[in-house]
Amino acid sequence: SQQGEEDPQALSIQEGENATMNCSYKTSINNLQWYRQNSGRGLVHLILIRSNEREKHSGRLRVTLDTSKKSSSLLITASRAADTASYFCATDATIYGNKLVFGAGTILRVKS
Amino acid sequence: DTAVSQTPKYLVTQMGNDKSIKCEQNLGHDTMYWYKQDSKKFLKIMFSYNNKELIINETVPNRFSPKSPDKAHLNLHINSLELGDSAVYFCASSQVVGGDYGYTFGSGTRLTVV
Numbered sequence: 001s002q003q004g005e006e007d008p009q010a011l012s013i014q015e016g017e018n019a020t021m022n023c024s025y026k027t028s029i030n031n032l033q034w035y036r037q038n039s040g041r042g043l044v045h046l047i048l049i050r051s052n053e054r055e056k057h058s059g060r061l062r063v064t065l066d067t068s069k070k071s072s073s074l075l076i077t078a079s080r081a082a083d084t085a086s087y088f089c090a091t092d093a094t095i096y097g098n099k100l101v102f103g104a105g106t107i108l109r110v111k112s
Numbered sequence: 113d114t115a116v117s118q119t120p121k122y123l124v125t126q127m128g129n130d131k132s133i134k135c136e137q138n139l140g141h142d143t144m145y146w147y148k149q150d151s152k153k154f155l156k157i158m159f160s161y162n163n164k165e166l167i168i169n170e171t172v173p174n175r176f177s178p179k180s181p182d183k184a185h186l187n188l189h190i191n192s193l194e195l196g197d198s199a200v201y202f203c204a205s206s207q208v209v210g211g212d213y214g215y216t217f218g219s220g221t222r223l224t225v226v
Contacts, residue, residue: 033214042116042202043155045214086153092211099145099168100211102155 004032004089004103012109019076021106023089024069030092032065033100034074037086046074046087081112115139118203118218125193126226133188133221135203141216143167143209144186146178149200149220161186162209193225 007022023032031050035043049056049065049072056063062075076083086107090100116137125131137144145168146158160168161180175191186203200222204215 031211033211035217037153040220042217042219043204043215045216048214088155090211097168098143098162098210099157099160100215101157102147105153 004091004101006087006089006103006106008106009104010107010109012111013079015079015081015110015112017079017110019079019083019108019110021074021087021108023072023074023103025072025089025091025093025103026070027091027093027095029067030094032063032072033090033092034061034063034072035088035090035102037088037105039085043088076108079108079110081110084108084110116203116205116216116218118201118221120221121219122222122224124224124226127193127195129193130189130191131193131223132190133201133203133223135186135188135218137184137203137205137216139205139207139216141205141207142183143206144180144183145204145206145215146186146188147202147204147217149202151199155202159186159188160209167209190223193223195225198223198225 033048034046037043060077065072086105088105090102143162145160159178164180177189180186200220203218207213
């Protein structure tokens with residue numbers, strides 16, 4: 001069954017605004033990862049946060065992890081039209097074996 | 113140089129046919145995967161190989177058969193194609209087994225069964 005649930009399902013913002021996407025999951029995890037998928041393309045790994053980390057930054061991306069609430073958020077600051085894509089969280093959990101389990105994704109549209 | 117390459121990018125075929133999708137990675141990774149993405153963009157793992165050995169075989173019809181001739185290649189053969197097989201199939205690789213590192217994905221093969 002699906003491990004991660006993203007929220008919202010779709011998000012539309014103006015260029016320059018910040019975008020926040022949330023991911024909730026069900027079991028204890030080893031790490032949580034965020035991926036971007038542009039239309040008609042494969043997924044691109046953005047950032048990995050381990051279960052003992054609370055926050056991680058990469059460029060305009062900020063990821064937080066709250067293991068007590070089993071949730072993570074991805075913040076994209078100063079969004080650009082090129083950030084328009086689907087964003088997926090994926091969890092690595094011992095209970096699920098040697099694989100990443102993906103959520104359903106958030107569709108982000110950045111209007112210029 | 114493309115890190116994970118899949119061929120073909122598009123595949124349109126009739127019900128009942130047999131088809132193959134090829135995947136190659138030049139990253140030196142040990143582990144390769146096949147994922148299926150449905151029309152709602154939900155990604156589900158199908159198979160995983162580590163150093164040519166099958167380690168994950170999810171509940172997939174046995175019409176789907178993966179083959180890994182070496183650790184850089186993972187192909188997917190599908191027999192007796194059905195309408196419900198229409199989806200985008202992604203190959204991915206990772207340095208080691210499991211999710212301890214990020215996956216590198218190919219650009220996908222859009223399979224349409226008519």
